[in-house]
Amino acid sequence: MVEYIGIEGIRRIVGRMGPAAFMEGLAAEIEADYGRWNDFDKSARHAIHSPGGVIELMPTSDGRMYSFKYVNGHPRNTARGLLTVTAFGVLADVETGYPLLLSELTVTTALRTAAMSALAAKSMARTDSHVMALIGNGAQSDFQAIAFHHMLGIRQLRLYDLDSLATEKLARNLRTLNLPGMQVTCCRSAAEAVQGADIVTTLTADKRNAIVLTPGMVVPGMHINAVGGDSPGKTELHADILRRSDVRVVVEYEPQSRIEGEIQQMPASFAVTEFAEVLSGAAPGRASPAEVTIFDSVGFALEDYSALRYLHKLQLENAQSRQQIDLIPDIDNPKNLFGLLAHTQSGAARQNAWGPSQLAVTPG
Amino acid sequence: MVEYIGIEGIRRIVGRMGPAAFMEGLAAEIEADYGRWNDFDKSARHAIHSPGGVIELMPTSDGRMYSFKYVNGHPRNTARGLLTVTAFGVLADVETGYPLLLSELTVTTALRTAAMSALAAKSMARTDSHVMALIGNGAQSDFQAIAFHHMLGIRQLRLYDLDSLATEKLARNLRTLNLPGMQVTCCRSAAEAVQGADIVTTLTADKRNAIVLTPGMVVPGMHINAVGGDSPGKTELHADILRRSDVRVVVEYEPQSRIEGEIQQMPASFAVTEFAEVLSGAAPGRASPAEVTIFDSVGFALEDYSALRYLHKLQLENAQSRQQIDLIPDIDNPKNLFGLLAHTQSGAARQNAWGPSQLAVTPG
Numbered sequence: 001m002v003e004y005i006g007i008e009g010i011r012r013i014v015g016r017m018g019p020a021a022f023m024e025g026l027a028a029e030i031e032a033d034y035g036r037w038n039d040f041d042k043s044a045r046h047a048i049h050s051p052g053g054v055i056e057l058m059p060t061s062d063g064r065m066y067s068f069k070y071v072n073g074h075p076r077n078t079a080r081g082l083l084t085v086t087a088f089g090v091l092a093d094v095e096t097g098y099p100l101l102l103s104e105l106t107v108t109t110a111l112r113t114a115a116m117s118a119l120a121a122k123s124m125a126r127t128d129s130h131v132m133a134l135i136g137n138g139a140q141s142d143f144q145a146i147a148f149h150h151m152l153g154i155r156q157l158r159l160y161d162l163d164s165l166a167t168e169k170l171a172r173n174l175r176t177l178n179l180p181g182m183q184v185t186c187c188r189s190a191a192e193a194v195q196g197a198d199i200v201t202t203l204t205a206d207k208r209n210a211i212v213l214t215p216g217m218v219v220p221g222m223h224i225n226a227v228g229g230d231s232p233g234k235t236e237l238h239a240d241i242l243r244r245s246d247v248r249v250v251v252e253y254e255p256q257s258r259i260e261g262e263i264q265q266m267p268a269s270f271a272v273t274e275f276a277e278v279l280s281g282a283a284p285g286r287a288s289p290a291e292v293t294i295f296d297s298v299g300f301a302l303e304d305y306s307a308l309r310y311l312h313k314l315q316l317e318n319a320q321s322r323q324q325i326d327l328i329p330d331i332d333n334p335k336n337l338f339g340l341l342a343h344t345q346s347g348a349a350r351q352n353a354w355g356p357s358q359l360a361v362t363p364g
Numbered sequence: 365m366v367e368y369i370g371i372e373g374i375r376r377i378v379g380r381m382g383p384a385a386f387m388e389g390l391a392a393e394i395e396a397d398y399g400r401w402n403d404f405d406k407s408a409r410h411a412i413h414s415p416g417g418v419i420e421l422m423p424t425s426d427g428r429m430y431s432f433k434y435v436n437g438h439p440r441n442t443a444r445g446l447l448t449v450t451a452f453g454v455l456a457d458v459e460t461g462y463p464l465l466l467s468e469l470t471v472t473t474a475l476r477t478a479a480m481s482a483l484a485a486k487s488m489a490r491t492d493s494h495v496m497a498l499i500g501n502g503a504q505s506d507f508q509a510i511a512f513h514h515m516l517g518i519r520q521l522r523l524y525d526l527d528s529l530a531t532e533k534l535a536r537n538l539r540t541l542n543l544p545g546m547q548v549t550c551c552r553s554a555a556e557a558v559q560g561a562d563i564v565t566t567l568t569a570d571k572r573n574a575i576v577l578t579p580g581m582v583v584p585g586m587h588i589n590a591v592g593g594d595s596p597g598k599t600e601l602h603a604d605i606l607r608r609s610d611v612r613v614v615v616e617y618e619p620q621s622r623i624e625g626e627i628q629q630m631p632a633s634f635a636v637t638e639f640a641e642v643l644s645g646a647a648p649g650r651a652s653p654a655e656v657t658i659f660d661s662v663g664f665a666l667e668d669y670s671a672l673r674y675l676h677k678l679q680l681e682n683a684q685s686r687q688q689i690d691l692i693p694d695i696d697n698p699k700n701l702f703g704l705l706a707h708t709q710s711g712a713a714r715q716n717a718w719g720p721s722q723l724a725v726t727p728g
Contacts, residue, residue, distance in 0.1 A: 006690035007704070014705050041412050048405050048425045050458045055430050057421050061412045066419050070432070070454060072461025082460055083698045088691050090434060094414045096446055097436025102466075106693050110701055142702035166699045173702055325689065326370035327452050329470050334447045335530045337474055338506035338537055340371070341378050 001324040003315050005103040009323060013314050019111065019143065020150040027115040027151065029306040037276035039063065040302055044256040047231070052076060054231055060301035066092040067305040069105055073231060075205045083139060084205050085109065091308040098328060101312045105304065112307040113299060114143035116252075117225045118151040120295040121199060123278050123285030124250060125223035129198035130155045135190050135212055136203030136228055137161035137170040142177075144201050144227070145170070149179045152199070156183045160193035191217055202236045204228040209265075212236040220246060220290040230298040231260050237294070239265040247292045250275055250285060252300035261296040272296070365688040367679050369467040373687060377678050383475065383507065384514040391479040391515065393670040401640035403427065404666055408620040411595070416440055418595055424665035430456040431669040433469055437595060439569045447503060448569050449473065455672040462692060465676045469668065476671040477663060478507035480616075481589045482515040484659040485563060487642050487649030488614060489587035493562035494519045499554050499576055500567030500592055501525035501534040506541075508565050508591070509534070513543045516563070520547045524557035555581055566600045568592040573629075576600040584610060584654040594662040595624050601658070603629040611656045614639055614649060616664035625660040636660070 005013070014022050033040075039062040046057045053074030060067060069089035077084050087105035092098060121129075132154045134141050138161070148154040157174070161167045167186050174184050187193040194200050194217045202212045205228060213224065218241050229235040242249065242262060249272045251257035263270055275295075277283040286293050315322050329340055369377070378386050397404075409422040417438030424431060433453035441448050451469035456462060485493075496518045498505050502525070512518040521538070525531045531550050538548050551557040558564050558581045566576045569592060577588065582605050593599035606613065606626060613636045615621035627634055639659075641647040650657050679686050693704055 004689070007693050008690055011705060019702075019705060043410070046407070046410055046421070046423055048423065048430060048458075050425075050427060052459050053461050055423075055425070055456060055458070055461050057410070057423055057432060059410055059412065059419075059421055061414075061419070063414060066412060068421060068434070070456075070463070072456070074459075074461045077460055078698045080460075081696075081698060082462065083693065083695070083701065086462060086692050088463070092419060092434075092436070094412075094419070095416055095438075096441055096444075097417050097419050097438045098446065098450060099434070099452070102691075104691055104693075107701065107704060138699045139701035163699070169697065169700050169703075173700070173706060176706060325368070326372055327466075327468055328450050329371050329447065329468075331447070332445075333533065334442045334445060335502045335527070336533050336537070337447065337471065337503035338383075339533075340471060341375060341383060342537060342540060 001330065002099050002327040003101040003312065004323045004325045005101065005311055005315060006323065007104055007107070010104050010107045012321060013311070014111070020146050023111055023115040023118070023143070023147045024151060026112055026307060026310050027119040029310045030112070030116055030303050031119055031279065033302055033306045034276050034279050042253055044259060045301065058301040058304060060305050061094055064094055065305070065309060066094050067301070067308045069301065069304040071105070071109065085139065089304055089308055091312050101308060101315065102325065102327060103308060103311050105307070108307050108311065110140045110143045112303050113140060113227060114147035116303050117144060117201065117227060117295065117297060118147040120250060120275060120297070121148065121152055121223060121225060124293040124295055125152065125199050126221055126286070126289055129223065131158065131197050132156070132199040132201060133158045133160070133193040133197035134201050134203065135160050135193055136205065137166040138203065138205060140203050140227065141170050142173050144203065145174060146177065146179065148199065149182055154199065155181045156185070158185045158187050158193040158195070158197060160187040160190050197222065199223045199225060201225040202228050204236055209233060209235050211238045213241060214238050215240040218292055220292060222292050224292070224294045225297065226262050226294055227297045229262050232264060235262050235265060237262045242266055242270070244292055246290065247294060248273065248287065249294045249296050250278055251296050252298065256300065257296055257298055260298045262294070263296055365694065366463050366691040367465040367676065368687045368689045369465065369675055369679060370687065371468055374468050374471045376685060377675070384510050387475055387479040387482070387511045388515060390476055390671060390674050391483040393674045394476070394480055394667050395483055395643065397666055397670045398640050398643050406617055408623060409665065422665040422668060424669050425458055428458055429669070429673060430458050431665070431672045433665065433668040435469070435473065449503065453668055453672055455676050465672060465679065466689065466691060467672060467675050469671070472671050472675065474504045474507045476667050477504060477591060478511035480667050481508060481565065481591060481659065481661060482511040484614060484639060484661070485512065485516055485587060485589060488657040488659055489516065489563050490585055490650070490653055493587065495522065495561050496520070496563040496565060497522045497524070497557040497561035498565050498567065499524050499557055500569065501530040502567065502569060504567050504591070505534050506537050508567065509538060510541065510543065512563065513546055518563065519545045520549070522549045522551050522557040522559070522561060524551045524554050561586065563587045563589060565589040566592050568600055573597060573599050575602045577605060578602050579604040582656055584656060586656050588656070588658045589661065590626050590658055591661045593626050596628060599626050599629055601626045606630055606634070608656055610654065611658060612637065612651065613658045613660050614642060615660050616662065620664065621660055621662055624662040626658070627660055
């Protein structure tokens with residue numbers, strides 16, 4: 001049997017801890033895993049693009065555990081009442097190749113993306129950051145708000161979305177959440193939202209080279225958490241922002257980000273820092289209070305590995321409420337896979353399929 | 365909700381039809397899909413190797429449906445009572461990116477591999493073939509025996525395995541199956557097994573360059589169904605068999621087979637035919653009764669696509685007994701993913717996580 005976490009399961013796990021504590025714990029797992037960056041087998045994800053979107057597989061392994069995530073991105077889905085991004089993933093044991101856990105990752109991806117954003121911002125944003133602009137108020141925005149409140153001390157949120165209903169939804173959820181000391185402002189434009197922001201988080205979903213931030217909106221000392229641009233032809237920042245002389249760009253895994261990140265707009269020689277270098281101290285996340293720092297986030301397989309390991313641990317800690325599925329056979333003789341079917345043959349099916357015959361088994 | 369076929373589900377589906385009819389139906393689906401070869405997005409599978417084995421992802425799409433399979437290969441697993449190969453896969457809708465079906469593929473891979481072998485043999489083996497050697501009598505062998513009996517008219521099976529218990533298991537299952545007209549001989553060596561064989565199927569699992577067949581065992585007119593060699597460093601045929609002047613080698617997808625198949629032993633210039641060319645009539649599967657034909661099978665993603673589509677159809681036809689799982693959220697407002705969690709917050713969890721606060725929502 002394989003451990004299973006579906007939508008009911010993730011609701012139960014996150015409901016028990018609260019999302020802020022869940023994301024803080026997950027950020028610690030991600031930090032620990034990025035701390036042993038060289039242990040991981042890394043590759044750019046496998047993507048199949050279609051006019052409506054993209055379907056991707058994101059595998060990785062540290063030699064002990066293996067994980068992959070299936071994730072789609074279909075911006076037009078919301079118009080028909082479906083999610084832009086859905087995801088699920090598997091954690092497996094490298095020694096045997098057996099899957100250990102199948103888990104939903106739609107909700108979890110939102111949680112891990114916000115946890116990763118907050119973790120990066122802790123090394124990149126100015127320590128006196130209190131005001132964050134949130135541009136794009138869709139499915140991921142609530143999670144970013146909670147993570148930055150809890151882990152960065154953000155106390156003012158400035159919201160903007162082309163779809164004012166999305167902004168209303170986020171404002172309503174934030175009212176219900178009642179985050180201590182949080183002030184929320186709904187803005188009429190991206191330019192208004194970034195006014196006075198220490199951190200700007202962009203979370204838009206349009207599958208094109210959009211310009212959510214123009215050079216004039218960016219001021220010295222700002223940290224940009226650029227989350228929405230994450231596949232070829234899908235970016236959010238005007239290229240001139242990347243060309244500033246005072247800019248520092250941190251990515252997760254350079255080969256993948258060159259294809260999918262904001263830096264796809266720049267030549268291959270454009271300098272970037274990998275987040276693992278920041279964590280190890282090999283490079284600063286921010287060199288001065290006046291620098292403009294950009295976390296060019298596209299989401300890397302290691303973060304899903306961390307999330308699946310974390311979920312597996314939480315699942316096993318609560319044995320009484322956990323679910324399992326019969327995804328893999330459990331048989332006495334592994335060379336007798338067919339025996340699994342033979343035992344279920346109904347008489348009728350057996351007769352139809354095979355009928356009577358003369359069989360002679362002759363030792364050679 | 366996502367359709368789910370676990371071990372219980374596949375037992376029910378195959379039990380209802382019988383394995384022979386299941387494989388014949390599946391072979392027809394595979395044939396139809398290979399018939400529109402150019403519709404498919406093709407790539408060599410993604411593999412992560414470890415000392416104990418390999419874990420692979422095999423994605424493909426025809427622009428309407430997307431599928432992938434997770435499959436491991438761990439030859440030492442049987443020594444600890446585990447299967448060498450386990451697998452599962454997903455069928456998804458390209459238009460929305462939503463998964464439609466999650467299915468076990470351990471049993472199904474054995475069924476589809478045998479269906480594919482029999483389908484290839486129908487265009488490659490001599491039409492008067494009645495005797496087959498089965499070398500390697502592990503988990504996949506029973507399925508090959510049934511498929512070649514049903515689809516090729518094989519009436520004599522000559523079994524050999526280094527592990528005589530595996531051969532005994534296969535002979536016992538064949539006795540129970542009672543395939544009409546089938547005669548089974550257990551042999552003491554591979555050389556003995558191939559005596560008089562029209563078709564030789566090799567199904568060994570050892571992860572190394574093994575030599576299951578030597579040049580002296582191969583006679584004009586023989587068809588070799590080489591199934592066991594399927595990853596770098598894992599082959600079954602002596603290279604001199606491939607070097608025969610009268611040999612014709614058919615592969616599934618050339619770029620993948622160059623890496624994983626028997627032909628990994630040959631230079632890149634070594635001539636092979638893709639199975640789709642045989643189906644379309646662009647190349648013969650066999651040009652003369654005296655040719656030695658080799659189906660250098662490694663398993664291609666298209667075959668799993670066919671299997672998942674076939675299973676999905678069979679699942680929907682039997683609505684009353686089908687299972688579903690909550691792998692993907694079903695929510696009213698796709699921009700309010702967080703609402704899914706908020707509704708489950710217990711009062712205690714909410715208070716712990718957030719406590720009381722002053723929240724002001726200000727329209728900008």
